[in-house]
Amino acid sequence: MKADAIPVKKKRLVEAHRFIWHNPATIPRRECLYPDLYYRGFATATVAPGGIGKSGLCLVEAVALASGRDLLRIGSRFRTDEKLRVWYWNGEDPFDELERQVHAICQHYRIDRDEIDGHLFLDSGRDMPIKLVTASGRDGFKVQPEVLNQLEGTIGGNGIELAIFDPLANFVTANANSNEVMAAISETCATVASHCGCGIGLVHHPRKTNGAEITAEDARGGGALIAGFRVVRVLNRMTAAEAEKAGIPGNGHRRYFRATLDKINLTPPRDDVTWRYLEDVVLPNGDPYDLINPDGDHVRVVVPWRWPNPFDDVQSHQIIAFQDALERNETRNRASQQSTDWVGHLLAEILELDTGRFIKSKDERSTAQNAARNRCAEIIKQWIDSGMLTEETVPDEKKGRDIPVVRVGTRYA
Structure with missing residues (x-):
């Protein structure tokens, strides 16, 4: 048979390949x-x-x-x-x-x-x-x-x-x-x-x-x-x-x-x-x-x-001053943001923020005032979670029911 007449075996387009085990440490890393x-x-x-x-x-x-x-x-x-x-x-x-x-x-x-x-x-x-x-x-x-x-x-x-x-x-x-x-x-x-x-x-x-x-x-x-x-x-x-x-x-x-x-x-x-x-x-x-x-x-x-961190620019002396003020002032410790005696307003004064304390309507407060409220609320929440503050209920003689208040927990050192 002539050389040019030798049949050429066609490569199969689809075929299964047996898996060969290699040391996984030798596999190239994804780049x-x-x-x-x-x-x-x-x-x-x-x-x-x-x-x-x-x-x-x-x-x-x-x-x-x-x-x-x-x-x-x-x-x-x-x-x-x-x-x-x-x-x-x-x-x-x-x-x-x-x-x-x-x-x-x-x-x-x-x-x-x-x-x-x-x-x-x-x-x-x-x-x-x-x-x-x-x-x-x-x-x-x-x-x-x-x-x-x-x-x-x-x-x-x-x-x-x-x-x-x-x-x-x-x-x-x-x-x-x-x-x-x-x-x-x-x-x-x-x-x-x-x-x-x-x-x-x-x-x-x-x-x-x-x-x-x-x-x-x-x-x-x-x-x-x-x-x-x-x-x-x-x-x-x-x-x-x-x-x-x-x-x-x-x-x-x-x-x-x-x-x-x-x-x-x-x-x-x-x-x-x-x-x-x-x-x-x-x-x-x-x-x-x-x-x-x-x-x-x-x-x-x-x-x-970066999304603003509520603790940005909060100094150690301000934390201590807030806990001191909270211990001295038993009437500015309400847990409810709806109260003018909300504890967040007290914190805002220490941080020199304007929360629009006496403005009850959210729509009447400025964007900065609402943002300050949100910031103080988040700080207080995290301090309660960490134990620096605690939340409890006390009787309110005027309203004739118990109300939630915030008190100092673990002192900041």
């Missing part, structure tokens, strides 16, 4: 690029309504990784000993707007050119549209093989370690509400992440919730999206009720939002919430000859924000 969020070889989704700050958040994270600086105060788990090559593609904004945002981030966080040079890649979908999944005839959609090849070639050719595509709606032309389309895009992104050894981040919009808090389940094509991504983060704007507790007046709460990992399969679940704030940064591109608007462009930059 986290950004704590709890971006991982090499996996795809991540960020879901949030428009205007909340999701693009700004992702761009700050991109600059943080490109500069090797923990801009959002993630902590010790953020790798500051290396810089990553990060590609941020935005399908909505023109390139000069993206450039404004990057410069505003660098201006606020005092990052110079050399810190990100060669590590940050930035593109606009207006100049370079990417349509990975398109509408197609009877099947409804089609993954474009040429776009996929170019995508993997660009990521691999530039050594990109994290690619963020924002938003997903500009990444596809097929129905973004379709579970089948979402399954195709999540599977394709996971494949790109695996082939290129990089992390993939997609930014996505939720369905309309009429103002209700969103979860991962609210993402368009939610079922398939959740199934296809190993990490799903959701962003929600601060509510008016939360703002009141934090002492934020007016509509200022609209510049605050919280990020929650609604699905995370790669690390133990966390119940903490991360708060962020949109800081106003003015670029040095103003025109002094413009008499109407001489300022440079205003750009909002995402910065870290």
Whole structure:
């Protein structure tokens, strides 16, 4: 038989492979690029309504990784000993707007050119549209093989370690509400992440919730999206009720939002919430000859924000002074916040806070007064839990019934 006539055995497309036991200590560790969020070889989704700050958040994270600086105060788990090559593609904004945002981030966080040079890649979908999944005839959609090849070639050719595509709606032309389309895009992104050894981040919009808090389940094509991504983060704007507790007046709460990992399969679940704030940064591109608007462009930059701790600025001498005052004053120790003799008012005087003691209606008190009440109430609650204060009932001769009061428990030393 001639050599060219030797039959070639075709490789089977589907076959089972016997598991071979290896020492688990030799298995490569999962590589986290950004704590709890971006991982090499996996795809991540960020879901949030428009205007909340999701693009700004992702761009700050991109600059943080490109500069090797923990801009959002993630902590010790953020790798500051290396810089990553990060590609941020935005399908909505023109390139000069993206450039404004990057410069505003660098201006606020005092990052110079050399810190990100060669590590940050930035593109606009207006100049370079990417349509990975398109509408197609009877099947409804089609993954474009040429776009996929170019995508993997660009990521691999530039050594990109994290690619963020924002938003997903500009990444596809097929129905973004379709579970089948979402399954195709999540599977394709996971494949790109695996082939290129990089992390993939997609930014996505939720369905309309009429103002209700969103979860991962609210993402368009939610079922398939959740199934296809190993990490799903959701962003929600601060509510008016939360703002009141934090002492934020007016509509200022609209510049605050919280990020929650609604699905995370790669690390133990966390119940903490991360708060962020949109800081106003003015670029040095103003025109002094413009008499109407001489300022440079205003750009909002995402910065870290911590929920106020009720014990912030509470000094040791104030704690001692409060316990002394409480022991001396038996008529200012009521447990009920409705009473003008509520113990919280006594604490507020020691801390130099205005709780609007004689204003009974919540609506008539200022935001600061309501916030001061909430703060004093939380401090007293924690002191009761710790034993520094105790709660008991005593007879009230005027009302003819027992009333709850607060007394000193364990003395603060």
